[in-house]
Amino acid sequence: MTFETDIKRYINNNPKSKKLHDLAKKVMPGGDTRNSIYWNPFPIYLSEGNGSKVKDVDNNVRVDLVNNMTTLILGHNNKNVRKAIINQTEKGTSFPAPTSPIIELAQILCERVKSVEKIRFVNSGTEATLNAIRASRAFTHKQKIVKCEGAYHGNHDAVQISVTPDLSLAGSKNTPKPVKAFEGIANSATEDILIIPFNNDEVAEKIITENAEEIAAVIVEPINGQCGMIPAKKSFLEKLRYITKKHNIVLIFDEVISFRISSGGAQEYFDIYPDITCFGKIIGGGMPVGAFGGNKKIMNLWDPSKSKKYVQHAGTFNGNPITAIAGLTTLKSLKKDTYEKLNKKGDYLRNKLSDLFLEMEAPLTTTGVGSLFAIQCTADQVIDYRSYSKNDQVLLNKIFISLLNSGFLISNRCSGSVSVSNSYEEIDSFVLSLKKILSNLGY
Ligand SMILES: Cc1ncc(COP(=O)(O)O)c(C=O)c1O
Incomplete structure (x- = not known):
């Protein structure tokens, strides 16, 4: 045939x-x-x-x-998740003030993920990586970010670079050049980014060290989804952890996909811990979701009660109780x-x-x-x-x-x-x- x-x-x-x-x-x-x-x-x-x-x-x-x-x-239309969603919709869908289910979802994530002391919720993985990058810039007072060639971190300008680049435009393997994923991305996005090859400790170390003064964050997926769920070599993640710590650079793990491999995420699986973790997908139990969390020092940047200089974070549906209850029911059964x-x-x-x-x-x-x-x-x-x-x-x-x-x-x-x-x-x-x-x- x-x-x-x-x-x-x-x-x-x-x-x-x-x-x-x-x-x-x-x-x-x-x-x-x-x-x-x-x-x-x-x-x-x-x-x-x-x-x-x-x-x-x-x-x-x-x-x-x-x-x-x-x-x-859990698969489609899980009975417990469905019931929890129906129960919540009977009480209301979204409110202009906080609700309690999101506290429980935050608690369970902070308990399970060793590097997360505090967390904030959004409605997509895209918003999670956007906010994680913003936090890194606010925290380090530096601008550039580093991402791996062939990694997808959502649909915003800062990371829609070198996702599936045409190799004729992408420089050599050891000196990869940033390539816009499509037209419409701000030129500044290619100026503010450095591209490293995934799983190449030596080249990553060289590029990061040479530009350390300007780098706010390194964002990496411990398991690269875009290229076929490829796990990082442990030595690669170790190198990124070592080099970022050395140069006051925030290490972001994008665990939007990889959080499904253990209750503490891929960071638990590899036993390597980032400063900020981005979440999405499974933590919403099938409802739209995203979250970013990390150590208190960085996360307190968002606290409006602490400082006049807090980092703004709004969103009409952030932490809505339906997503919270669906995510909570899912995580509790895992x-x-x-x-x-x-x-x-x-x-x-x-x-x-x-x-x-x-x-x-x-x-x-x-x-x-x-x-x-x-x-x-x-x-x-x-x-x-x-x-x-x-x-x-x-x-x-x-x-x-x-x-x-x-x-x-x-x-x-x-x-x-x-x-x-x-x-x-x-x-x-x-x-x-x-x-x-x-x-x-x-x-
Ligand atoms: C690793 C990773 N990060 C971020 C995102 C963006 O998440 P969302 O589609 O919820 O915006 C995705 C989506 O597939 C993803 O796989």
Whole structure:
């Protein structure tokens, strides 16, 4: 079967999604409000989610192995979370004064995450990294930030640089140049940033040391999501911790994704602790969320009672009780052994994929850690953006569409995450479907 047949099958199987897409395009550019879930020829429009499965408007049911981009750690429509949300909505949805559920969510995060003494809430991971960077500048009285090539930290100017840069514009591996992710980003964003290669201790040390006087913060994901859930080498994070401490630079861990690998986050897993941590995704239990927290010295910058010079932080829906209660219910149900079981399931999935690629002699590999995984369409080991960019994007897209046809949803970059609801049987049939797909593609 050719890929053209698969595309035809996709169009035939999803006529209502196609119709909705045509309608949506008239009022929303691209037919939606989130570019990351757009794909050709059109995305599926989902109508229901339950446990490990999602249903689309054409009544196709698929096993969800992406879980709203790693957010839904318990799976869809968890009974306790749903009940908690309904209870809260009966009391009101948002108020012009603080409510108590957010205190409990703050408490649980401060208890579980060793480096977080105080925390503030926002409505997205984007706002979390924006505020963490602002805090670093206010705290150090310096301007520049350092980020890794190939890292995504949200949709604001300061970090929409060198996310998936065209390598012909991105300088050499040891002297990477900042490249705007798209037009519309302020020129000052490229002037205020330094780019380091992920997982390269020596180059990172050199660039940071040479510019230390100007650097306010180094922001890093302990597990790089954008390039396929690649864990950092411990030595890389150790180097960043050492060098930032030495030069009065704030170390920010973006744990928007990686917070799902243990109750204390990736920082607990690596046993390396930042000054500020950014959160999102799982901590809202499926509702819009973001948070940033760290040591008291930095976090007290936001305290309006302490100083006239506090850093402004507003937001009509910050800390709203519905998000708080959904997040709290989710986190409370995540015990230490829940993470262990979930991570084992992730190990099982990645091992099965590796075995399959070996057995079929296909030029594919898998990356990831804990419950996070990605399929890489390159035989080379992926450890940073430059090795990631060797992916065969055409093959990746074929696999993605064919998996949709076979009843599985992963991200359109072929990465994903398992939830508490996904079963071992689902993982087995996912791998079997992938085997058939690769065999149809000639492997
Ligand atoms: C590592 C990381 N940081 C920040 C963000 C931005 O979060 P949000 O989409 O909630 O703005 C994302 C989103 O995928 C992310 O993966």
